[in-house]
Amino acid sequence: MAPITHVLSFKFKESTSDAEKHLLASSMMALQDQCLLPDSNTKYLTVTGGKNNSPETFHKGFDCTFVVQFDEKDRQYYLDTDPAHQKFKELVGPHVDDIFVFDFTPGVF
Template sequence: MFDIVGARPHVWRIVIFVVGLLTLFLFFDPIGFASSSMDSIANRGPGNADTLTHIVMFQFKSDADPAAIDVACARMMSLKDHCVAQNSKFPYIKSLTGGKDNSNEKLQHGATHAFVVQFSNADDRNYYVERDPAHQAFKQEIEPLVEKTTVLDYTNGKFT
């Protein structure tokens, strides 16, 4: 057995260090060590449980000018700064990423470019889709270039 009373000082330092480290990990839970709930696991990743993700995929017309497509994509990316809340006049899009397809799976069904827009909640998404002047103008601008648009929205961690 281990003689606690007769232990050397360096052994005590090691024991105290290990206990302190374990306490920190359990208290601060930096890697989710103490989490056991599937809900908390599902909500890890970008955003929180209320984050609404809006995915847009464009199939541009085959005769669309590549320079015009580049301009359209740049305009789409700029919506993060140009879409502002009606009351506050501050941008409300949490994040916006996008790019040209580079998949080798051959499952694009014609889509050539995709964008992922994240909102804090459904109200922000609804304003963006239905009323935001910058977004409405963008949709009209790119209409002549687009053959097909596919949109999918979801709330982070909700599967039913």
């Protein structure tokens, strides 16, 4: 199966403190170690990301972006079932005004 690149950007609420933003970003990065396949208890994704630092003005108010990579067969488990991801969604939900998600298969147009 082809790998999927899952791009995720957060626009935090104005009321979200810098400390909370740091905790949420760290929690997102930690999913790389916390998300495990139930049948084999093995890691199945990679995560990288960071805070916007572009000098261009096209970020549309989004604060940070993450890039998650996993196999296509594991995407639905990640989105709907993985307990670590579900816990993260509950943690981040109250702190965001907007979320941007874009998935693609590299080289497929």
